[in-house]
Amino acid sequence: MFNLLFEPLSFGFMRDALAIAASLGILCSVVGSYLIVQRQGILGDVIAHAVLPGIAIAIFFGIDIFLGAFVCGTFSTFVITWIESQSRVKVDAAMALVFSGFLALGIMLISVLKSKVDLHHFLFGNILGVTTEDVFRTLIVTFFTLFLVKLCYKELLFYTFDPLGAEASGLPVNIIKFGLTAAITLTIIASMQAVGVVLVISLLIGPGVTAYLLVKELHQMMLLGSVIGIIGSVGGLYISYYQNVPSGASIVLFISGLFLLALLFSPSQGILTRPRAKKLR
Template structure:
């Protein structure tokens, strides 16, 4: 048993991949909770696909493709906010338009610029190809975002649950809004190599909604979600190693399995274990006994 755990660690690429997966399991869970609370889970999917034009342009210019991805992902959130503020169009419709528009632009740029960008790697992830520089970048992003969340937790909490109240109290809600979107974009950019843009939303949302079924407070969701994110990432990496399957898909499947376990077995909200189920069973048993006396 111990050998099964230690064998993958004998390879440097697995150690670097596991380190990256653990960092992103924590980061995605913390940032993703804000998307869950604001009912904006689809925003992660929009940003994840909106980075494609930035990848194509950065690759063509010979600059860091992750810089291009961050700029383009941030731009997409500005466009969504601008459409929402300048018209009666609802945010979900604006996100759908930006999603399709940026994705189409990315595909067109890749064709026009004759880019040799490996789309498969960015769409589906390839964590086993991470380098030491990638690990360092992930550490910097994770520490930076977590420090900001810690420092401005109260302000973020107020804005997340009551944006109008936060504005009335004098908080710079526009700055908070774009800072939060920037943190989400950074998280997605950091996660592209792990699970890819197609599956990144699952890593952002899955641990948080699993924790939501088990605890009540936001800070508890963050802590438990981070634990679930780490467990999912490490377990998925070992499944990927031993079964020779894509690591991103393996991680997301573990996230999904843990969610459904919580959905069915959560002590307070589980489909099979919620208190009213027990009361209903008790009433049915009482009726059965009264109708079938010995």
């Protein structure tokens, strides 16, 4: 038993992968909780695809792709807000338009600028190929995001559940919204290395929505979601190691399995275990 647990740790690439997986399990759960409560889970998928033009441009000019992806991903959310505020187009339609438009622009720029972007890596990730630098960068993003969430928790809580009330009370809602957008974008960029844009939304939403079925308070959802995120990420990596299957897909399927268990057996929300309403006589 102990041999099964410690054997993967003898390899440096597995230690780096496990470290970044555990960090992302926490980061994605905390940030994803706000998306779930605000019913904007699809926004994560939009940003994940919208970063491609920034990556192509960054590679062409020889700058850090992290910076290019962040600027482009953040800009995509401003475009969505601008379309919604300046027209009759609803936010879901604006998201769909930006999603497809930015993805097409990214593919076009890769061709025009001859940027050497590995689309397979971009789409599906490669957590086993992360470097020590990637691990430290992800840890910095995680600690920085958690610190800001802790520091501004009350304001974020107020804005999340009552944005109009938060604005009326004098809170800087535009700054709060930008901060959440920046946190979401940073989380997605960090997660892309692990699972790619195709699967990143599951890592961002899966742990939080699983916890949502088990607890009622937002802070409880974040804490339990972080535990579920760590278990799912690390467990998926161990399965991929011993079964020789793709790591990103293994992580997402492990988290999806935990969600299915919560969906069926949650004490209050489970399909098979929730209290049944008494029949009227």
